[in-house]
Amino acid sequence: MTAMVEISHLTKHFGAFTAVDDVSFKVNKGEVLGFLGPNGAGKSTTMKMITGFLTPDAGTVTVGGDNIANSPVAVKSRIGYLPEGAPLYSDMTPEKFLHFVAEIRGMRGTEKARRVDEVIQKVNLESVVYKPIETLSKGFKRRVGLAQAIIHDPVILILDEPTDGLDPNQKHEVRSLIQSMASEKVIILSTHILEEVDAVCTRAMIIANGKLLADGTPASLAAKSPLHNSVEITIRTDNPDPVNRELEQLNGIKSVEKFKTTDGCVSFRVYSSTEQTPISLVNQLAHDKDWKVENLHVETGRMDDVFRSITTQQKTTQQKVAS
Amino acid sequence: MANIWVIFKRELAGYFTTPIAYIFIIIFIFLSGIFAFYIGNFFDRGQADLTPFFSFHPWLYLFLIPALAMRLWAEERKGGTIELLLTMPITMPQAVLGKFLAAWAFTAIALALTFPIWISVNYLGEPDNGIILAGYLGSLLMAGAFLAIGSCVSALTRNQVIAFVVSAVICLMFVLSGFPLVLDFFSIWAPEFIVTAISSFSFLTHFEAMSKGVIDLRDIIYFVSLISFWLFANAVLIEYKKAD
Numbered sequence: 001m002t003a004m005v006e007i008s009h010l011t012k013h014f015g016a017f018t019a020v021d022d023v024s025f026k027v028n029k030g031e032v033l034g035f036l037g038p039n040g041a042g043k044s045t046t047m048k049m050i051t052g053f054l055t056p057d058a059g060t061v062t063v064g065g066d067n068i069a070n071s072p073v074a075v076k077s078r079i080g081y082l083p084e085g086a087p088l089y090s091d092m093t094p095e096k097f098l099h100f101v102a103e104i105r106g107m108r109g110t111e112k113a114r115r116v117d118e119v120i121q122k123v124n125l126e127s128v129v130y131k132p133i134e135t136l137s138k139g140f141k142r143r144v145g146l147a148q149a150i151i152h153d154p155v156i157l158i159l160d161e162p163t164d165g166l167d168p169n170q171k172h173e174v175r176s177l178i179q180s181m182a183s184e185k186v187i188i189l190s191t192h193i194l195e196e197v198d199a200v201c202t203r204a205m206i207i208a209n210g211k212l213l214a215d216g217t218p219a220s221l222a223a224k225s226p227l228h229n230s231v232e233i234t235i236r237t238d239n240p241d242p243v244n245r246e247l248e249q250l251n252g253i254k255s256v257e258k259f260k261t262t263d264g265c266v267s268f269r270v271y272s273s274t275e276q277t278p279i280s281l282v283n284q285l286a287h288d289k290d291w292k293v294e295n296l297h298v299e300t301g302r303m304d305d306v307f308r309s310i311t312t313q314q315k316t317t318q319q320k321v322a323s
Numbered sequence: 324m325a326n327i328w329v330i331f332k333r334e335l336a337g338y339f340t341t342p343i344a345y346i347f348i349i350i351f352i353f354l355s356g357i358f359a360f361y362i363g364n365f366f367d368r369g370q371a372d373l374t375p376f377f378s379f380h381p382w383l384y385l386f387l388i389p390a391l392a393m394r395l396w397a398e399e400r401k402g403g404t405i406e407l408l409l410t411m412p413i414t415m416p417q418a419v420l421g422k423f424l425a426a427w428a429f430t431a432i433a434l435a436l437t438f439p440i441w442i443s444v445n446y447l448g449e450p451d452n453g454i455i456l457a458g459y460l461g462s463l464l465m466a467g468a469f470l471a472i473g474s475c476v477s478a479l480t481r482n483q484v485i486a487f488v489v490s491a492v493i494c495l496m497f498v499l500s501g502f503p504l505v506l507d508f509f510s511i512w513a514p515e516f517i518v519t520a521i522s523s524f525s526f527l528t529h530f531e532a533m534s535k536g537v538i539d540l541r542d543i544i545y546f547v548s549l550i551s552f553w554l555f556a557n558a559v560l561i562e563y564k565k566a567d
Contacts, residue, residue, distance in 0.1 A: 014566065051410040054566055077412035087403030089333075091340050103329045104411045132340075148407070 003028050004186045005050065005156060010059035012045050012210075019045040021210035022059070027203075029155070032182050034201035034218075035190035038311055042210040043190040044084050047160050050188070051081045063156060077105065080154035084161055086145030090134035094125050094144045097133060098151060105152040119147040123177065139170040146177065157181065159189040163196060175200050194303040198222075204303075208311040218303065224310075225301030229277040231270045233286065234295035240266040246289060250281050265294055326413045330421025331428070338429050347391060351433045354383055359440060371448025376440055377458045377534035381498050381526050384469045386491055391430065392473020393486040395422050396561065400481035409565065419558045423474050430466045434459060454536030461533025464546040465526050469494050471553035478560045494526075501525025 003026035012020040020042040027033050035043040048054040050061050052072045061068040061075070068075040089097055098119065102112045120129055123143040128136055133144060142162070149157060162178070163171040178187060178200050191197065197204045197218050204221050206214040214221055222228065235243055240258060247256045247270055254273035258266060272278045277298045286293050338344040355376060359365045363375025399405035408418060444450050476490040477483075499505050500521045510518045522528050529542040 048406070048566075053406050053410050055562075073412045073414065076410055079410070081407075081410045083403060083406040083410070085403060087407055089337070089404055090402065091337060092333075096336075100329065100333045101411070104326060104413060106325075106412070 004064055005188070006060075006062040007046075007050065008060050008062075010046065010049060010061065011057050012042075012049060012054065013057050018210050020049070020056075023207070023210070023212045024059075025205065025212065025215065027186050027188060029186055030183055031203055032178065032187045032189070032201045034197040034204045035188065035207055036192065036194065036197060036204055036307060037190075037207035038192065041207045041311075043207055044160055045210075046207070047081075047158050047188065047190060048083075051079055051158055052076050053083075077152070078154055079156045079158060080149035080152065081157075082145045082149045082159045082162055085164075086142050088133050088141060088144055088148075091132060093130050093132055094120070094136075094140075094147070095129040097144065098147055101148040102151050107152070115151055115153075119151050122150070123147045124173075139166055142166060142170070142174065146174065150181070154185070156186045157188070159187070161190055161192075163191065163193065171196075194307060197303060206307060206310050213310050214306075219300070221306050222301035222303050225303075225305045226271075227269070227299045227305060228301035229272055229275070230299045231272075231277060231279045231282050232267060232295065232297055232299055233270065233282055233293065234260075234265050234267040235286070236265050236292040236294055238264060240268075243289075243291065244268065246285060247282065250278065250285060252276070252281070253278060267295075269299070326417045327421040327424065330408075330413070330418060331425045334422050334425030335428055338425075343391075343394075344429065347387065347429075348433045348436055351383065351387060352437055354387075355379065355437055356440065358383065371444055371450040373440065373444055373450070373455050373458055374534065376437075377462060377530075380462045380534075381465065381530060384466055385494055385498060388430070388466060388469035389473045389476075389487045389490040389494060391426055392470050392490060393477050393483045395426060395474045396478040396557075397480055397483045397486045401483075405561075405565070409561075415558045415562055419474070419554055419561070423470060423554055423557075426470050426474070427463075427467050430470065431463055434463055434466070451536065457536045457538050458534040460538070461530050461542070464533070464543065465530045468497070468526065468546050468549045468553075471550040471557070472497070475553045475557040475560065478557050479564065497524065498526050501527035501531075 005027040007026070008024045010020055010023045011018070023042075023046060035046065037043050045054065049056045050063070050068075052061075052068050052075060055069075063075045064078050066074045089100075092100070095116070098116045099112065102116055107115055120126060123146050125140065125143055125147060128140050133141060136144070142165075146159075146162065149159065159178070163174050166174065175196065178189070181187065182200075182202075189201070201218055204214075204216065204218050205212060206221070214224075233247075237243060240261070243266070244256055244258060247253065247268060250270075252272055252274050254271040257269045257271070259269055260267040270278055270282055279296070279298050283296060286296070358379035359373075359376035363379060365375050368375065396405070399408060409415070441455060444455075445452070472493050473486070473490040476493065477486040479489075480486050502525070506518055506522055509521060529545045532539055533542055
């Protein structure tokens with residue numbers, strides 16, 4: 001089966017600045033792909049090229065078998081797009097605006113009315129459909145933007161920072177909406193909120209300075225963290241030094257780090273020298289020594305650590321090359 | 324065609340959801356009346372025609388049409404909706420034409436609403452209504468040319484004030500190039516064919532004949548090709564400047 005979205009060697013310059021630098025990837029149905037990256041990394045530019053707004057300087061975008069350079073209208077009709085900041089015709093009402101989008105997407109008559117009603121219900125816009133968009137709150141505006149993106153039930157949904165600037169409840173709503181559509185679509189979204197990737201994405205890509213730096217499941221990316229598989233243990237004690245020594249003497253331990261002391265409790269992080277997590281060893285030891293364990297768990301790794309190390313690593317190597 | 328119609332409807336309705344439409348129409352009717360009656364001496368001339376009414380249209384359009392056209396693309400840029408519009412399954416010519424035709428239809432509405440002056444002149448005397456119709460047609464064509472310039476300039480910037488000023492200046496050049504004062508300046512030193520070339524580019528030259536009832540195919544071709552040229556440039560400019 002061919003991939004729904006296939007990007008190869010995509011490149012875009014703005015003057016001397018390279019916004020997207022030779023990016024290639026494929027996405028299939030059922031995948032929710034998260035673009036991660038610092039501001040100005042090239043996430044939005046990549047999306048603008050996939051949606052046909054910008055023309056790439058080099059490389060191709062193929063959506064559902066059609067090359068966007070040859071059949072832009074066919075490609076655009078398969079895509080639903082929420083641009084960054086959800087721009088909307090602010091003097092229209094959501095109802096008029098959605099009818100406009102439905103018409104331009106080729107719907108007419110009862111089909112159009114049915115689809116408009118459906119999306120209004122799906123994103124909970126009922127209470128504001130007759131108010132001018134400019135008077136709506138940010139959350140409602142974002143929902144109108146989402147509604148126009150899904151009105152034609154597109155196979156491919158591209159969302160540029162869909163939850164940016166929303167409050168936690170609104171974020172949760174948008175994420176549930178994305179998850180509810182995930183199985184039957186290709187969804188590509190960009191974000192710089194890392195928890196979001198864990199919450200909705202099946203696959204994550206880290207982009208910085210226009211380059212694709214990492215590609216994998218959120219778990220596999222998190223596993224690149226140095227913290228991955230380490231054990232965190234918190235013990236109630238006044239004298240942490242012997243505990244530290246005991247932990248260090250365990251088999252297969254690379255190092256032990258005492259990282260927090262609060263209210264008579266001391267927290268250690270135990271790093272394994274192998275692939276295996278040392279939790280059972282630590283647990284056994286704690287049991288044998290009768291330590292008062294307050295907390296004991298395996299660290300799965302943190303996306304933000306990985307993100308920071310990958311994106312800053314690249315910056316320093318670049319600086320070295322430059323100097 | 325269907326897509327042009329969808330964009331056309333949205334744009335035209337857009338004029339009427341804001342006060343722009345009403346202010347524009349009222350000012351247009353009010354000023355065209357004032358110019359015709361006071362400056363053009365509509366009554367004192369004692370002639371049953373609308374020449375004083377039409378002769379001020381180029382000057383009215385000079386600042387009213389750029390004001391109407393300045394938002395066409397600059398507003399889309401400013402609001403970011405250009406990204407929304409151009410990622411819909413439509414082509415660039417459809418987007419440009421839909422917007423242009425809506426603005427043109429709107430000026431047609433404003434122009435049609437000056438009908439009381441036509442009724443007046445029919446009440447007062449026996450004008451040649453064919454000439455008046457030709458005048459309206461010429462005025463509408465000229466408005467289209469002004470609009471095409473305004474639409475193209477509007478595509479270059481996200482700032483509506485800049486769009487207004489620049490297109491007003493370009494329109495002014497197209498009007499002035501047929502003005503006797505400007506032509507005299509050139510005729511002193513320039514060879515005849517240059518003077519003719521300059522004056523042939525003028526709105527005034529082509530509009531005057533039509534407002535006197537002479538529908539010459541060359542005048543119609545002039546306005547239509549001018550509109551086509553500026554709209555083509557409009558589409559090309561957006562294509563190249565989408566990213567800024």
